[in-house]
Amino acid sequence: MNGVSEGLIIGTTVGVVIGVLLAVGILLCMRYRRSQAQIRSSSSRRSSTIPIRANGVNTCAELSTSTTGQESPREFEDRGPSLWIEGPGRKSLISASGIPKYAYKELQKATSNFTKLLGQGAFGPVYKADMSSGEILAVKVLANNSKQGEKEFQNEVLLLGRLHHRNLVNLVGYCAEKGQHILLYAYMPNGSLASHLYGENSAPLRWDLRVNIALDVARGLEYLHDGAVPPVVHRDIKSPNILLDQSMHARVADFGLSREEMLTRNGANIRGTYGYLDPEYVSSRSFTKKSDVYSYGVLLFELIAGRNPQQGLMEYVELAAINADGKTGWEEIADSRLEGAFDVEELNDMAAAAYKCVSRVSRKRPSMRDVVQALIRVAKHSHSSRNHHGRRLPPGRTDDESVDLEASEDQSSASGHQRQESVGSVSELPDV
Numbered sequence: 001m002n003g004v005s006e007g008l009i010i011g012t013t014v015g016v017v018i019g020v021l022l023a024v025g026i027l028l029c030m031r032y033r034r035s036q037a038q039i040r041s042s043s044s045r046r047s048s049t050i051p052i053r054a055n056g057v058n059t060c061a062e063l064s065t066s067t068t069g070q071e072s073p074r075e076f077e078d079r080g081p082s083l084w085i086e087g088p089g090r091k092s093l094i095s096a097s098g099i100p101k102y103a104y105k106e107l108q109k110a111t112s113n114f115t116k117l118l119g120q121g122a123f124g125p126v127y128k129a130d131m132s133s134g135e136i137l138a139v140k141v142l143a144n145n146s147k148q149g150e151k152e153f154q155n156e157v158l159l160l161g162r163l164h165h166r167n168l169v170n171l172v173g174y175c176a177e178k179g180q181h182i183l184l185y186a187y188m189p190n191g192s193l194a195s196h197l198y199g200e201n202s203a204p205l206r207w208d209l210r211v212n213i214a215l216d217v218a219r220g221l222e223y224l225h226d227g228a229v230p231p232v233v234h235r236d237i238k239s240p241n242i243l244l245d246q247s248m249h250a251r252v253a254d255f256g257l258s259r260e261e262m263l264t265r266n267g268a269n270i271r272g273t274y275g276y277l278d279p280e281y282v283s284s285r286s287f288t289k290k291s292d293v294y295s296y297g298v299l300l301f302e303l304i305a306g307r308n309p310q311q312g313l314m315e316y317v318e319l320a321a322i323n324a325d326g327k328t329g330w331e332e333i334a335d336s337r338l339e340g341a342f343d344v345e346e347l348n349d350m351a352a353a354a355y356k357c358v359s360r361v362s363r364k365r366p367s368m369r370d371v372v373q374a375l376i377r378v379a380k381h382s383h384s385s386r387n388h389h390g391r392r393l394p395p396g397r398t399d400d401e402s403v404d405l406e407a408s409e410d411q412s413s414a415s416g417h418q419r420q421e422s423v424g425s426v427s428e429l430p431d432v
């Protein structure tokens with residue numbers, strides 16, 4: 001009898017424990033579901049505050065899983081539907097496709113009432129902002145008088161919220177208050193490539209840094225052309241739009257913003273910057289990825305020659321091309337500030353790639369994917385000769401690039417591209 005009552009007690013206790021555990025489990029499950037639903041509705045409320053306007057090539061609906069996008073939103077999304085970020089005095093919910101909205105007052109304080117001017121661009125002034133969280137941002141206030149301000153704002157907020165790459169100046173927030181349209185970007189402490197190439201107070205850029213910058217920009221553009229779906233055409237690649245971060249990595253800025261149209265002498269409207277404009281675009285008015293490739297070729301020649309188009313860069317290039325057969329002999333246009341400290345083979349390979357990019361016939365220009373592969377080989381050569389002659393890594397730049405270069409090579413061979421190992425492999429680019 002004793003045995004029976006003991007069994008009854010044990011059975012009842014086990015039953016009660018299981019019941020309690022089940023009840024707690026169900027409760028936790030319900031709370032979790034409710035919090036997920038709240039997050040979802042809150043994030044969709046936030047997304048709906050972002051003005052959306054699908055508008056041709058400069059709009060991006062979704063990103064592909066392209067291997068070129070090291071920081072692709074797909075990766076971001078895979079970590080969960082949304083992330084919370086917290087800073088002193090504010091709490092923002094970031095949805096996978098959205099970006100945080102900042103209060104005008106907060107920006108007013110961080111920019112000392114919009115007095116810390118970094119510079120003035122075609123879209124309006126850019127200020128440095130010291131946020132209370134300790135973050136430093138660049139705040140671009142879109143000019144009120146800009147006819148296209150609203151459209152550009154809508155384009156960029158929507159587009160940049162979805163584009164993430166380490167070679168792009170990523171949008172980190174926006175503000176739409178008091179009739180103002182403001183874009184917030186990561187602050188690039190080393191300024192623009194133009195300021196390094198042409199600034200009187202800047203030390204000359206070393207050759208190995210120029211090679212790295214060329215590859216960084218090519219990767220940023222490759223991501224825009226081949227990683228974004230639908231593809232994004234930049235339309236204004238030039239040295240002032242290439243910014244350098246704290247490690248001297250280059251990042252492409254100002255994409256998604258459509259510049260005010262310029263009037264040509266014959267009265268027709270074109271967009272972009274003189275000297276970088278694809279001649280085919282000027283005659284056909286049709287801007288394509290290959291028009292970006294042309295502007296990128298001009299930028300490569302800027303890196304080589306230390307001159308900009310306003311200083312007669314392309315005339316200089318055409319003169320040199322007469323002697324250079326397109327592949328060798330480019331050293332005669334090398335920037336005098338380099339004082340001969342460059343590898344002739346690397347310079348010729350970079351110039352040969354640049355020359356193909358600036359072909360007058362767009363279909364003869366390489367894709368950015370091909371340019372990246374050619375520049376990887378130049379950069380690899382540059383890295384290995386630096387290692388051979390003792391390490392001379394730029395300040396802040398680590399040797400992890402060599403790992404990156406390997407990874408990208410693997411990707412190209414995985415996708416069936418057969419590449420030869422010599423530096424002279426730019427010959428694989430289409431002939432001009």
Ligand SMILES: Nc1ncnc2c1ncn2[C@@H]1O[C@H](COP(=O)(O)OP(=O)(O)OP(=O)(O)O)[C@@H](O)[C@H]1O
Nearest residue numbers: 118119120121122123126138185186187188192240
């Ligand atoms: N994220 C940033 N970090 C640091 N400085 C920046 C940043 N964005 C812009 N700047 C600086 O602010 C100034 C204005 O930049 P903006 O991009 O508006 O115009 P721009 O590229 O000089 O000219 P344009 O608008 O004609 O292309 C430039 O000196 C630029 O280097």
